[in-house]
Amino acid sequence: ITIMPSNPKTLVATTSDPRYQELFFDWLSKRKLVSNHVRIAVAGCVKDREAIMKSIRQAKKSYGIQKVVLINALGDKAYSERKFANSDLEKEAHRNDLKNTAAAIKAESPGIQVELFLVDDKQKFEEIPLQ
Numbered sequence: 001i002t003i004m005p006s007n008p009k010t011l012v013a014t015t016s017d018p019r020y021q022e023l024f025f026d027w028l029s030k031r032k033l034v035s036n037h038v039r040i041a042v043a044g045c046v047k048d049r050e051a052i053m054k055s056i057r058q059a060k061k062s063y064g065i066q067k068v069v070l071i072n073a074l075g076d077k078a079y080s081e082r083k084f085a086n087s088d089l090e091k092e093a094h095r096n097d098l099k100n101t102a103a104a105i106k107a108e109s110p111g112i113q114v115e116l117f118l119v120d121d122k123q124k125f126e127e128i129p130l131q
Helices: 018-030 049-063 077-082 087-108
Strands: 010-015 038-042 067-073 113-119 125-128
Touching: 010 018, 010 049, 018 067, 038 049, 049 087, 067 087, 077 087, 087 113, 087 125
Parallel strands: 010 038, 010 067, 067 113
Antiparallel strands: 113 125
């Protein structure tokens, strides 16, 4: 294997849930990001906002990242203790957590572009608007 020199400008944060890793790899491949991004995987992704923020700060310092992509997933085991009454409430919680994390990133680093996605129970990516 040849390791190509990489100067990634995108950080991609996902859940560490093993059920989604192949899906994320395929998604990164389609976007031509496989060997050109900083990837972090945390249980619940943005559920642990401080872990995500620490990684973003480090990637900004080390690589000068200009874009952050946050990907949460429905059914993530890290969210299970919230015991959602239905899938609409779960979706709303993920959307709120994603938007609140985006706001924290923008407050700290206004120049960084942020994209938010939620993977549904059919493994489809839904882009979440920042507002």
